[in-house]
Amino acid sequence: MAEFIIKNGFVFDPVLGIKGDKADVAIKNGKFVETTELSNPKTIDATGMTVMAGAVDIHAHVAGPKVNTGRNFRPEDKLFNCTPRRGVERMQGGFSVPTTFRTGYDYARMGYTTVMEAAMPPLYARHTHEEMRDTPIIDQGAFPVFGNNWFVLEYLKNHEIENTASYIAWLLKATKGYAVKVVNPGGTEAWGWGLNCENIHDPVPFFDITPAQIVKGLIEANEYLGLPHSMHLHTNNLGNPGNYTTTLDTFKLSEGIRPNSKFGRDQVMHHTHVQFHSYGGDNWGNFESKSPEIMDYVNSHDNITIDIGQVTLDETTTMTADGPFEHHLTELNHLKWANTDVELETGSGVVPYVYSPTIKVCAIQWAIGLELALQAKDLMRVFLTTDHPNAGPFIRYPRVMKWLMSQQSREEMLTGFKNSDKVIGATHLMNIDRELSLYEIAQMTRAGTAKALGLAHMYGSLKPGLEADLAVYDFNPEQENAPETIETAFGNAKYLFKAGTQIIDEHKIVSNGNKRTLWVNAKVNENPQVMRDVKEKFLRYYTVTQGNYEVAGHHYVPNPYVIEVDATQ
Amino acid sequence: MTKTIPDVVCPFCGTLCDDLEVVVSDDGKQLLEVYNACAIGAEKFLHSQAEDRLTRPRLAQEDGSWKEIGYEEAIEYTAQMLANSKKPLMYGWSSTNCEAQGVGSEIGEITGAVMDNTATVCHGTSLIAVQDIGIPHCTLGEVKNRADRVVFWGCNPAHAHPRHMSRYSIFPRGFFTGKGHKGRKVIVIDPRKTDTANVADVHLQIEQGRDYELLDALRVAFKGLPLPDVVAGIPKEQIYEAAEVLKSGRFVIIFFGMGVTQSLGKNHNIDEAIAVTRDLNEYTKAAIMPMRGHYNVTGSGAVWGWQFGFPFAVDLSRGFARYNPGETTSNDLLRRDEVDSVFVLGSDPGAHFPFSSVKKISELPSVCIDPHQTPTTAVCKLHVPVAFVGVEVGGCAYRMDNVPIETRKVVDAPEGMMTDEEFLEKVLGRIKEIKGE
Numbered sequence A: 001m002a003e004f005i006i007k008n009g010f011v012f013d014p015v016l017g018i019k020g021d022k023a024d025v026a027i028k029n030g031k032f033v034e035t036t037e038l039s040n041p042k043t044i045d046a047t048g049m050t051v052m053a054g055a056v057d058i059h060a061h062v063a064g065p066k067v068n069t070g071r072n073f074r075p076e077d078k079l080f081n082c083t084p085r086r087g088v089e090r091m092q093g094g095f096s097v098p099t100t101f102r103t104g105y106d107y108a109r110m111g112y113t114t115v116m117e118a119a120m121p122p123l124y125a126r127h128t129h130e131e132m133r134d135t136p137i138i139d140q141g142a143f144p145v146f147g148n149n150w151f152v153l154e155y156l157k158n159h160e161i162e163n164t165a166s167y168i169a170w171l172l173k174a175t176k177g178y179a180v181k182v183v184n185p186g187g188t189e190a191w192g193w194g195l196n197c198e199n200i201h202d203p204v205p206f207f208d209i210t211p212a213q214i215v216k217g218l219i220e221a222n223e224y225l226g227l228p229h230s231m232h233l234h235t236n237n238l239g240n241p242g243n244y245t246t247t248l249d250t251f252k253l254s255e256g257i258r259p260n261s262k263f264g265r266d267q268v269m270h271h272t273h274v275q276f277h278s279y280g281g282d283n284w285g286n287f288e289s290k291s292p293e294i295m296d297y298v299n300s301h302d303n304i305t306i307d308i309g310q311v312t313l314d315e316t317t318t319m320t321a322d323g324p325f326e327h328h329l330t331e332l333n334h335l336k337w338a339n340t341d342v343e344l345e346t347g348s349g350v351v352p353y354v355y356s357p358t359i360k361v362c363a364i365q366w367a368i369g370l371e372l373a374l375q376a377k378d379l380m381r382v383f384l385t386t387d388h389p390n391a392g393p394f395i396r397y398p399r400v401m402k403w404l405m406s407q408q409s410r411e412e413m414l415t416g417f418k419n420s421d422k423v424i425g426a427t428h429l430m431n432i433d434r435e436l437s438l439y440e441i442a443q444m445t446r447a448g449t450a451k452a453l454g455l456a457h458m459y460g461s462l463k464p465g466l467e468a469d470l471a472v473y474d475f476n477p478e479q480e481n482a483p484e485t486i487e488t489a490f491g492n493a494k495y496l497f498k499a500g501t502q503i504i505d506e507h508k509i510v511s512n513g514n515k516r517t518l519w520v521n522a523k524v525n526e527n528p529q530v531m532r533d534v535k536e537k538f539l540r541y542y543t544v545t546q547g548n549y550e551v552a553g554h555h556y557v558p559n560p561y562v563i564e565v566d567a568t569q
Numbered sequence B: 001m002t003k004t005i006p007d008v009v010c011p012f013c014g015t016l017c018d019d020l021e022v023v024v025s026d027d028g029k030q031l032l033e034v035y036n037a038c039a040i041g042a043e044k045f046l047h048s049q050a051e052d053r054l055t056r057p058r059l060a061q062e063d064g065s066w067k068e069i070g071y072e073e074a075i076e077y078t079a080q081m082l083a084n085s086k087k088p089l090m091y092g093w094s095s096t097n098c099e100a101q102g103v104g105s106e107i108g109e110i111t112g113a114v115m116d117n118t119a120t121v122c123h124g125t126s127l128i129a130v131q132d133i134g135i136p137h138c139t140l141g142e143v144k145n146r147a148d149r150v151v152f153w154g155c156n157p158a159h160a161h162p163r164h165m166s167r168y169s170i171f172p173r174g175f176f177t178g179k180g181h182k183g184r185k186v187i188v189i190d191p192r193k194t195d196t197a198n199v200a201d202v203h204l205q206i207e208q209g210r211d212y213e214l215l216d217a218l219r220v221a222f223k224g225l226p227l228p229d230v231v232a233g234i235p236k237e238q239i240y241e242a243a244e245v246l247k248s249g250r251f252v253i254i255f256f257g258m259g260v261t262q263s264l265g266k267n268h269n270i271d272e273a274i275a276v277t278r279d280l281n282e283y284t285k286a287a288i289m290p291m292r293g294h295y296n297v298t299g300s301g302a303v304w305g306w307q308f309g310f311p312f313a314v315d316l317s318r319g320f321a322r323y324n325p326g327e328t329t330s331n332d333l334l335r336r337d338e339v340d341s342v343f344v345l346g347s348d349p350g351a352h353f354p355f356s357s358v359k360k361i362s363e364l365p366s367v368c369i370d371p372h373q374t375p376t377t378a379v380c381k382l383h384v385p386v387a388f389v390g391v392e393v394g395g396c397a398y399r400m401d402n403v404p405i406e407t408r409k410v411v412d413a414p415e416g417m418m419t420d421e422e423f424l425e426k427v428l429g430r431i432k433e434i435k436g437e
C-alpha cells in the first residue's frame, strides 16, 4: 500500500494533546506510523492548513427502512440537487435524506470517515445493511433497537439481567449490529395500540413494566456484556415543553453504575439529541430553554455522554423509532405522515418538518443545542450532531461548527430572528461568550465520539497504530478568519484518507474506498432458556421463521470488521 | 436418498412465505416435492424442472425463426444495444433479487436508461399517493398479533395471495389475538362476490369505480355527519355500521389491491384510503398496506429509493435521476416513441401492457431476460433464459410489508446457465469497455 506523509499542517489531536502545532503525519499500510518508518512516501503539503483525524459521527439516521421511506415519499427533497455520475462518483440526489451514494460522498467531503446508523429495526437489518453496503467510503455500524422489544420487556420486568444480556448477544449477532439502542422505552410498544409512555414511570400496556425499569435493566445488561459502546438512549417525552424533568429523571437512572468495558469508554449511558429533551415551560407559548439544568447534571456526572441534536433551521425530514412522537408531530404540522410498526420489536414514523427561523419555537430550539455544547465542561463527553435528518441534515455540521466557534455569527442569528426579543428572553445563548477552539471541535467530532463508541483503538486520533483516517482542511487557524470561512473549509476537505487510501485529492473525490461494516460479536455462556424463548416466539408470533432471520454475511456485509467481546466469565 | 430443505422462501407473490419445505435429490439437481406452498407457489418451483425448458439464449431471425446463441454473444448483443441507445427503457425487475436490481441500476446510470418496474401498472398509484399523504403502515406480524378489524379493498387474496389469510390476516392466532378468526371482523369491499368476500363478516358490494365516494363517505361517517341515502350503491345504514365496526376495533388493517389502484380515480383513491386510515388513528390504531403482487416488486422500489431517491419510473437519461409519473412511466414513453430500445428482466409486459405498447416493443431493438417463455420473450429480438431466482439462486427480496427476506437456492440450475446478476455484471463490464469508462 502507498505511503504518505502529510507535512507541515496545523495538527489538532485531543488524544495526543496537540493543539494546532505544526507537525508531520505519516501513513503506511493503512495505519498511522512514526515518520521514521516511511521509506518512499508521497508528500502532501499541508502548509497553512488544518489537519485532523477522520471524524466519527456517533448518531445519524443514514440507512434503513425509515430513511428509505423518507427518500421515496419525498420526491420534492430531490429538487434541484440531483448530480450526475462523474469520475468515480455515482449519481447522487437528495437534501435532507440523500441517496446512499451522496451520503458517503458528502460525509467524506466534510472529513468524516465513520458514521453510526442510530436505529436499526432488527427485522429490517438486511435492508439497513444493503444500504450501508451501497454507501461508499465511510465505515459504518448500526444500532439495533431494544427498548420496546418483547423479549427485553418480559425479561426485565423480572429483572433478569443475564437473560437480557444473552438475548442482546444473540440479536447483535443475528442482525450484525453494533450497540444497544433504546428509543422511547415502552412508549413505542404502547403505540402499537395508539398509546404512549410519557414519563419513565408510565406502565407499558400489557407488559407490567415501566420505562425506568427498561432503561436501568438495559444499562446493566450492557455492562454485564461489556460492550464497546454504552446503552444509547433516546428517552421518553421527546419534543414536549417541560420535558427536561423527564430527561433528568432518566439521567439519574445511571447513578452509581460504573462502566465495565475493555474498550476504554467512561460512560454507561449515552443520551442522544439532548436538545430535544431540554425544554421548559408547559406549552408552546412559554416554551423555554432548560439547558443549564441539563448541563449542570452532565457536567457533574462523568458516567454519561450526550450529543446535542442541533437544529439547523432547514426544511428537513424527521424520522424516529418514536412512533407516537411522529404521530403527534403530524397532528401539529399537518404534513404527510408515514408510520411503520414492527412486530415484537419496535415502530417508527417519518414526517417532513420546516424549522423556520421566523417561528419562535424553532429559533429557541436552535439556541438550546448550541447552549448545551457551550456550557459543557468536558467536550470529550458532549458531541456534535444534528440527529440527522431530524434537527437538520448532516451536511450542516460545518455550519454548526461556525456557530460554536464564533460568537459574532451567533449574535447575528439571534438579533436577526423575527421574534428576536422573545427568543433571547427564553434562552441563555446571548449571555454566552465562549467560542470553541478547533481542539474542542476535534474532541466533539473525533476523539470523544470514538472513545464513547469504544473505538478509540481505531479512530479519533493520529496516534501511530490507529486507522489512517485523516482530513486536511483549507483553513489556517493562525489567520484572522471570517466566520463563513469555517463553514466553507470544513465542508470541503482538501485531502482525505480512509484507512490509508486517498479518497479526496484537491477537493475532488478520487476513490470509493473500501468501506467496512462494524459489528459486535459478544460471546456469552450457553443459555438454553433464552434459546427456547427465541424458538417459541418465532413459532408463535413472528412472521418470518427463525431460520430466515439472521443476516448472513456475504452480500449484506461484504467487508465486515467484527469486534469480539467475551462475556463468558 | 433425498434431502429436505427447510425455511425455503417462495419466490412467487408478495406474501413471500418463508416456511416452505422442499425435497431435492441427493445430488441437488432435481426438485422432487414442495410442501407448505399454495398451488401457485408450488408450481413456480416445479416449473423449473420442465423438460422443455430453454437453457441457452436465442436470437430472432429475419424469417421469424429463432437461432440458439451462446451467452457471450447474448452479452455482446445486449451491451451493444444498450450502449448505442440514446434512451433505453429498462423495465421489469420485480421477479429478481435486489443484487441483480443493484447491478441493473448501474447499467441504467451509464447508458442513460429509464428504470421502471411493474408498479407502473399496479401499485405505482399507491406510491404516488404515499408521496402525497404518507402511509400508516406495519409489518404483517402486527396484523397477526394485534389486528381485530381486517379490511380487504379491491383485492382477492383467496386467489392472488393464497396463503395471506392463513399466515397473517384472518386465521392466525397471535399474541393479542388468541381467538384467531373468531376475534376478528373482516370487511370486504368489492363489486364482485369473490372467494375472499365469502369468508367476510361484511361484504360491501360497491358499484364499480365508486371507491372514492365510499371512502369519503366513511370519513363522514366517522364524524357522525349526515350521508345521502345511498353512496356507491351502499345504503347509508351499512356505511355507518361499517364505520362503527372500524372505530370500535383495537387495531384496524386495510389491505388494498389493484381493484382500487387501477380503477377510475387511481392514486386519488389511495389518497383517500390512506386518509381513512389516518382518521382512524384519531380513534384507535390503524394501518394500511398495498397487496403487492410480484415477490420482489417492493425490493426494486427500495433499491432505487436508496440509489436514486424514487421508487419507480426513474429517468436517468439526462445523466441524473428524474421522476415524473405520466412522463417517465413505461407506457407513456413507449406510446410517445421516446425510447429507442427495450430491455426487460423479471416481468412480462407482453402479457400486461396495452397492445399498443407491446407493438412498440416488438418494433424496437429489444432483449428479454427470463427463465420462462412468455408473451414478452415472443416479441423481443433476443431472449436470454436464466436461472430461477429463489429456486436456483438465492438473494434478497422484500415482502409486501417491506420486510427483506433472503430467498434460498434449493437446486442447481441446468449446466452452464447464468443468473440474472451474473449476466448483468457481464453486460455492465462490456458497456464500460464500450463507453471507455
Ligand code: SF4
Residues within 6 Å of the ligand: B010, B011, B012, B013, B014, B015, B016, B017, B036, B037, B038, B039, B040, B041, B042, B161, B162, B163, B164
Ligand atoms: S401465498 Fe404467495 S408466497 Fe405464499 S406460497 Fe402462495 S404464491 Fe408463494
